[in-house]
């Protein structure tokens with residue numbers, strides 16, 4: 499019997515797209531690629547809003563059911579700050595992680611500097627005020643998220659540097675204080691050739707702690723004659739040693755198929771960077787940018803996602819020399 503397909507796991511919500519530029523309190527080009535969090539009895543999306551110059555800021559939207567009735571702030575939580583020249587061309591693609599030890603949320607986002615995109619870190623307790631810690635990875639680097647806890651006293655971040663030579667793999671790095679990062683190593687490799695996740699991959703939403711390990715979603719940007727196709731797959735990391743990848747799906751679990759995913763400022767893009775787990779309802783709500791233009795929501799049965807990822811192939815590193823230590 500063939501292995502079950504993951505392509506039925508995430509069901510698009512009938513109200514999609516759940517956020518468009520028409521709902522914004524000021525004129526803008528697009529709203530997409532939101533981070534997501536459950537804060538008290540509200541779902542908070544920190545969405546990337548690209549203005550009519552092409553510069554992005556991060557705006558908060560709140561909803562009780564996480565589906566509709568979005569209440570949008572009047573102005574962005576994070577907009578390019580003249581005191582932070584690394585943000586001169588925008589703040590993009592946030593990932594939100596609550597750090598119980600610090601009782602605050604970590605926002606990892608792409609700061610677009612005039613020397614390329616880099617990873618910046620900011621903290622908030624309420625998504626009303628924010629405190630920047632500044633750049634934590636130099637350019638080019640993006641698609642970063644923290645783990646919510648320390649491992650052997652150190653914080654861990656997943657991120658995606660873009661080397662000049664070789665594939666853009668997903669990396670893992672360690673820090674004693676959230677400022678100084680080291681022991682960099684490749685975590686998950688892009689595949690080669692015709693694969694959907696060949697050459698360039700990047701983390702999706704922050705890793706999610708489950709009984710089976712850390713659930714990880716990632717995007718693959720498969721290059722074609724008409725531009726890349728952004729699709730997403732799943733992996734599972736060891737709970738205590740997240741540098742160990744246990745499983746990785748061969749097939750993608752979501753691909754751009756609807757009109758709002760296939761046609762936009764950038765065609766054929768599914769780009770999730772936020773999810774919210776409703777454990778009581780066994781539901782995983784995945785928020786994603788569609789076509790670099792609007793926000794979509796797809797809902798999965800959480801236990802089915804776990805069952806699926808557990809039966810995907812065991813992961814094997816192929817290029818040990820790529821991990822920076824070889």
Ligand code: BMA
Pocket residue numbers: 531590591728764767769787790
């Ligand atoms: C990536 C990022 C995302 C974007 C995606 C598709 O490199 O820049 O912000 O959604 O490309 O264009």
